[in-house]
Amino acid sequence: MRCTxxxxxxxxxxxxKKEIIERYSGAYGKDYLSYEIxxxxxxxxxxxxxLRDAGFFRLERHLLLRANNEQxxxxxxxxxxxxxxxxxxxxxxxVTGVEISPAAQYAANVRKLDVTSLPLEENKFPAESxxxxxxxxxxxxxxxxxxxxAEINRVLKRDGRVFITxxxxxxxxxxxxxxxxxxxxxxxxxxxxxxxxxKLLKNTGLKAERFSTWGGIAAGLAPARIKKIADFLAKRLxxxxxxxxxxxKNGNVRN
Numbered sequence: 139m140r141c142t143x144x145x146x147x148x149x150x151x152x153x154x155k156k157e158i159i160e161r162y163s164g165a166y167g168k169d170y171l172s173y174e175i176x177x178x179x180x181x182x183x184x185x186x187x188x189l190r191d192a193g194f195f196r197l198e199r200h201l202l203l204r205a206n207n208e209q210x211x212x213x214x215x216x217x218x219x220x221x222x223x224x225x226x227x228x229x230x231x232x233v234t235g236v237e238i239s240p241a242a243q244y245a246a247n248v249r250k251l252d253v254t255s256l257p258l259e260e261n262k263f264p265a266e267s268x269x270x271x272x273x274x275x276x277x278x279x280x281x282x283x284x285x286x287x288a289e290i291n292r293v294l295k296r297d298g299r300v301f302i303t304x305x306x307x308x309x310x311x312x313x314x315x316x317x318x319x320x321x322x323x324x325x326x327x328x329x330x331x332x333x334x335x336x337k338l339l340k341n342t343g344l345k346a347e348r349f350s351t352w353g354g355i356a357a358g359l360a361p362a363r364i365k366k367i368a369d370f371l372a373k374r375l376x377x378x379x380x381x382x383x384x385x386x387k388n389g390n391v392r393n
Contacts, residue, residue: 144337147307147329155281159238159257161325167239171219174241178221185222185274185303191350192301192384194270201269202230210269213293215258216276220245227251234268236261258286263293274303278326287342291387299386300344306351306381307331310372320356321379332376335383344385353379 139150153161162170174181189195201210209232214223217235223245227233235245235253242255254261271290277283290300305321306312308331312319321329330338336346354368356379372378 144334146334149327152281152327162239170239171241171244174218178219182221188303188382192348192382194301197299212270213268214272216273217245217253220249220251220253223251224249259289265292266295267293269295269298271300277302278304278328281327283328284342287344291343296387299384301382301384303382304330306379309351309379310354310377311379339385343388345388346383346385348384349381351376351378351381
C-alpha cells in the first residue's frame, strides 16, 4: 500500500516483530547462512563499490589520520557472515556487528568478530559510541524503521555518519515492473524512494547528505550490451534499482 500523503510504500497487514525474528533465526535463517557464504565474495564487492560511491573511504582516511590516533569504530547492522567487518578490521577499524540469523555464530566463531544476535534496540549500546554505522539491505525488513533510525541517532557519535543501502522504489526498474518488481517481495515490509527515506531520516534527527543509486536492468532480462548501457544511464541519472544514503546528525553534516 502507498501512503497518499508522503508516498511511502508498505506491506499491509504486517507480521509482528516476534514472527520476523523467528523467521530469520529459524530454518529460513539457516538457508540464509548458506546463501550468504556461497555469495559473500560477490556481496562484499558490491558493498565496497556502494561505500565508495557514498564517500566512505574518504571519511575513513580522515578518521584513521585524525590527531589523537584513536581507532575508529564501526557498527554493521545485519552483518551476515561478517565479511565486510573482517575487511574493515584489516584496515584498522574497531568492529562490532549485529545479526539475528545463524550467520551471527558464523561471524563470531569462524571470523572471531564481536557480533551480537540481538536486534539493534535491545543491545543498549552506550550513547554516541560509533563513528560509522552501516545497514545494508536491512531497513526494508523492519516493522518500525523510525525506531531503528532513532536508535542509530542515539548511538552514533556527534560527528559520525550512517550509510544505509536499500531498494529504490523510485528507480527505473520499480516503475517499469510495478507489482512484479523483484524487490516487491514478502520479506520487504517497507519500500523507500529517495524522497521518503530523506523524510524519515529528518524525522529521526538525521540529515541525508549524499545519495547514490545503481542498477538499470536485472541480469538475464536483456542482452549484456543493453544491460551495460541501462546500468550506466541509471547510475548517471540517479534512477537505479538500489540506493545508498550517507547521513549524519542534524547540524553536523556537510553539503
